[in-house]
Amino acid sequence: MTCGFAIPRFEGMAIPRARRVAVLLAVGPLLVLLLGGWTASPRVARGLADAAPSRAAGLATTPRFAEVMGYEPVALPELSGALVSPDGDCSTPTGGTVFGFDDACREHDLAYDVLRYRQAVGLPVDGRDRFAADAQFGRRMGERCVTSGGSLGCLATAGIYVAAVTVNSVRQGYRAPAEETGVQIAGSSLGLVLLAGLPFAPALGARAFRRRLRREELCLAPPAASSGWAGAPGSLVRWNELGREGRRLLTRSPVAPRALRVLVGVESARRLSARVALALAEAERVGAFSRGTVCVAVPTGSGWLNPHAVESLERATGGDVATISVQYAAAPSWLSALAHPGAHRWAAEALLTAVHARLQLIDPAVRPRLVVHGESLGANAMASALVWRPSVAADVDGGLLV
Numbered sequence: 534m535t536c537g538f539a540i541p542r543f544e545g546m547a548i549p550r551a552r553r554v555a556v557l558l559a560v561g562p563l564l565v566l567l568l569g570g571w572t573a574s575p576r577v578a579r580g581l582a583d584a585a586p587s588r589a590a591g592l593a594t595t596p597r598f599a600e601v602m603g604y605e606p607v608a609l610p611e612l613s614g615a616l617v618s619p620d621g622d623c624s625t626p627t628g629g630t631v632f633g634f635d636d637a638c639r640e641h642d643l644a645y646d647v648l649r650y651r652q653a654v655g656l657p658v659d660g661r662d663r664f665a666a667d668a669q670f671g672r673r674m675g676e677r678c679v680t681s682g683g684s685l686g687c688l689a690t691a692g693i694y695v696a697a698v699t700v701n702s703v704r705q706g707y708r709a710p711a712e713e714t715g716v717q718i719a720g721s722s723l724g725l726v727l728l729a730g731l732p733f734a735p736a737l738g739a740r741a742f743r744r745r746l747r748r749e750e751l752c753l754a755p756p757a758a759s760s761g762w763a764g765a766p767g768s769l770v771r772w773n774e775l776g777r778e779g780r781r782l783l784t785r786s787p788v789a790p791r792a793l794r795v796l797v798g799v800e801s802a803r804r805l806s807a808r809v810a811l812a813l814a815e816a817e818r819v820g821a822f823s824r825g826t827v828c829v830a831v832p833t834g835s836g837w838l839n840p841h842a843v844e845s846l847e848r849a850t851g852g853d854v855a856t857i858s859v860q861y862a863a864a865p866s867w868l869s870a871l872a873h874p875g876a877h878r879w880a881a882e883a884l885l886t887a888v889h890a891r892l893q894l895i896d897p898a899v900r901p902r903l904v905v906h907g908e909s910l911g912a913n914a915m916a917s918a919l920v921w922r923p924s925v926a927a928d929v930d931g932g933l934l935v
Contacts, residue, residue, distance in 0.1 A: 606618060606643050609636055632687045634691070637677060641669070645663075645666065649709055660706070664707060739864040746863045747863065753781070761791075762793065764780070777835075779860065793855035796838075796859075809887050812858075819855075822855070827903055829915075831881045832911050836863055838856075859880055861876045877914035889928060905931075
């Protein structure tokens, strides 16, 4: 059965999201200040720039450099005798800054012109020279901040300058600086952004699936209160927190009387330990541990439990069974494994251990049988749990891992 798509208003969901945004807005500038200060600090930059080639100054003072590049560098005693480009600047829309970085920018421009000169006259261009030029740039800006009082604003601005220069060098592969069209800059920048974002793609994809599955098929009616199933009236598990797959399983018609289904969705609690505790509390509430068989089932990444496996066990036991399951993700198994590596194994181990511990409190004469089930990533998770918990595995009476 399918139904329309709805966007519910989850109780308490808006506050955590707003809180996360507020934290990002507060922490973001602080990180810029700290990282900018670290990048532009004289000690760090000096360590990076120790290899700044003295041969660059030698090339810049040759007559041929002036012939090819069209100017002669000038010396600045205030920069320890450094040579700078007389017409260089910081290449920003506003020109120089209140922190006086102009001389460092002019020195950096000359270093880049030396690289262009080497390429023009057929000399080899080593990427390490451009790296050293960028590092020297960071060193000069850091020294400027220190001599001007070492304010956080100065260090943060220097960090932004150095970051921009570094990103541009990475984008150009640390080759000789070249003039580029807007299309070339946009294309290479987009490629760099996509490459940098690649490690985050699985998590973003899993998050998108989670949002989708928690909203789908909310119009399905929850099971009757007399069923003893999760999500029913009086249940500790809220219907809108079960996700699409949980709601689908719990809206199927019962195949055997007295069979219990205790499902906890990934939206039911933020922490795995809290979801496991909720599952045990719900199992206690409905009397799951008074049944002849208790099945610990691990779903796939999307939260899907094979209804045929669940219903077959219910038929085989004549309904004298309780199935307990805790969701660990809400995305296809392959994506869940990439975005949340290990989450499926931790969930299976935590739930199986908790249920086993609860069963040990029951008189062995009337203790329910413990069986397990898992399919796809859920089978992998349960198999791992049985390996890592041999004492628990010894008390498992049977199972089906597909």
